[in-house]
Amino acid sequence: MGNITEKSFKGKDLVSIRDLSKEEILFILNYAKKFENYRGNLLSGKILATIFYEPSTRTRLSFESSMLSLGGKVLGFSSSSSSSVSKGESLWDTVKTVEGYADIIVIRHPLEGAARLASEASSIPVINGGDGANQHPTQTLLDLYTISKVREGLDNFKIGFLGDLKYGRTVHSLVQALLNFDCDFYFISPEVLSLPLGFKEEIRAEGKSFVETENLLDVLSQLDILYVTRIQRERFPDPMEYEKVKNVYIITPDILKDVKKDLKILHPMPRVNEILKEVDKLPYAEYFNQSKNGVTIRKALISLLLGVTL
Amino acid sequence: MKENDKTIKVSKLKNGTVIDHLKPGTAIKALHVLGIEGGNAISIGMYFESEKMGKKDILKIENKELKPHEVNKIALISPNATLSIIENYEVKKKRRAYLPDVIEGIVKCGNPNCITNYENIRTKFYVIKVSNGEIKLRCHYCERVFKKDEVELI
Structure with a gap:
């Protein structure tokens, strides 16, 4: 599989399936096998922030379950009414703030392109948990x-x-x-x-x-x-x-x-x-x-x- | 002779840039896209006779040498536009506008649900050249693909 190693993904974002090559996709699918039944403390001390501007059951819970199974912790909000967005804060500013609170961010947003913008604002990895009708990688x-x-x-x-x-x-x-x-x-x-x-x-x-x-x-x-x-x-x-x-x-x-x-x-x-x-x-x-x-x-x-x- | 006419018009400019063969009616839009404001004298010609195009617009900007990447933005509204750099009444360089691979800050995303229509950010589009010569633009943010005439200039 070429030069792709586990290290190739460190610090990156996942915004769109377009961002991944065939080799990277195959690498991830193969690597995932190790996690089928894994529960442990691999990510102990790490924090995942879930910033969800619209409701979702499966995506948010499965991200939280994933982080907890890896020994990490989670924080976040699950609707825009319970965040500063209701006070008119821009997405950019919210992301810049949250990056100081966590090690990795998952974002769901009703507007298309929101996750790409979040990834540009953030210095920590951003995973797109669904941006409108666009992507859900x-x-x-x-x-x-x-x-x-x-x-x-x-x-x-x-x-x-x-x-x-x-x-x-x-x-x-x-x-x-x-x-x-x-x-x-x-x-x-x-x-x-x-x-x-x-x-x-x-x-x-x-x-x-x-x-x-x-x-x-x-x-x-x-x-x-x-x-x-x-x-x-x-x-x-x-x-x-x-x-x-x-x-x-x-x-x-x-x-x-x-x-x-x-x-x-x-x-x-x-x-x-x-x-x-x-x-x-x-x-x-x-x-x-x-x-x-x-x-x-x-x-x-x-x-x-x-x-x-x- | 039309060609002579054109030469005369061009050579009247001592130093600067002539953007010729603009699609008729697009000169003002082209100025806007170039973002040229004040300072330099600008002549705008619209609906001039043209042998090749029937009608055309022309822009002359005095004492300013536009860089190719600046003029390339014009290709979006007028793909056949030409750029001549004039020095001391002579055409120093002449080339056609060429659509760049990435266009930033000049096109508004046509998707009403795109984040760029809500947050204060510079738009960015990838130019896709389809095999039949058609030009399409893909928004860097919402990933929606538009035909060239489906997007608006900012």
């Missing part, structure tokens, strides 16, 4: 980690993306990251929520092709991975349009009858009704493991960026 890494775990690698598989492919930032980042690898893309969505043109151009520019369809059953039996996302009612300009498609993309035990034996279903969560609870007990359901992998990958990242490694 630790989600992408945990998705990649989950796929590589169930597929034993990131090449030679067929992945279908289902649901809201227009606004779904997890889909966009994962597609971008997977362009580094050898897999086939299937995009399944109502036309109004199809993958933006720019991403399709990016795929073609890499010399790859993809299948686009509105009908899940057309392609379901060919897939190795099905990545399900939630379709939000508010995305539809016309509520009638929503009514038409809302049930078409619901995963039930019934529609899984003819799928490949080793199909795995992923979902960035939270789900509403797009995967029925009855599916949870089927061998295809991977989404809760996927959530759990989030802690593993975040432990590995915090360790790498702080330069205190296992």
Whole structure:
């Protein structure tokens, strides 16, 4: 893997999956394996600040769980109303202040580009925990980690993306990251929520092709991975349009009858009704493991960026 | 002869910079983009006859030698613009404006949800040259990609 070592990441930020090369991604995924069951005092004396300008359950808790599992401590706020933002403080100033209180920062912000700005303000590492509709790189890494775990690698598989492919930032980042690898893309969505043109151009520019369809059953039996996302009612300009498609993309035990034996279903969560609870007990359901992998990958990242490694 | 006309207009400037072949109607915007304020005498010509372009704008800035990287910003609004440095009535250097790889502080991000539209920061865009010659800009902050005509100048 070239010259990449654990030290290559020390002091760096993780703002966008674009910032990572294929080799760096593979290094992180491989390094993360060490953290699967790790609990200890590797980061004893270190502090993680979580500055969350909008609510999040999974991301904030899994970062906190990661830091606590590594023996570190956490502090932070979880909505802008409980911080100085409500007094009109700029993001820049908040970050400059928090860098004096902690060793590493995780930021979630409703505005796109906020994490990049925070990383420029901060002299300590910044991890993007989601900036509006833009990036959520630790989600992408945990998705990649989950796929590589169930597929034993990131090449030679067929992945279908289902649901809201227009606004779904997890889909966009994962597609971008997977362009580094050898897999086939299937995009399944109502036309109004199809993958933006720019991403399709990016795929073609890499010399790859993809299948686009509105009908899940057309392609379901060919897939190795099905990545399900939630379709939000508010995305539809016309509520009638929503009514038409809302049930078409619901995963039930019934529609899984003819799928490949080793199909795995992923979902960035939270789900509403797009995967029925009855599916949870089927061998295809991977989404809760996927959530759990989030802690593993975040432990590995915090360790790498702080330069205190296992 | 149009070429002679142009030569006369250029040679009237003793020392300074002539920016020629600006897209018609963009001269004032170009001045703004260059950020030239006061001090130097500036002649603005708009909608001049041009053999190549039909119509064109032209800017003459006296006693100021613009650096290529300054004029390159002009390429964003007028890709065919040319830059002539005049010394003692002679054209000392002539070159075309060339769009730089990174554009800072002159374009407003078209994404209303971009942090640059809320915090007081200098914008930064990466220029992407698509194979068909089209120019696109990617915001350094929100990473959104825009066609050249989808963005506004600050």
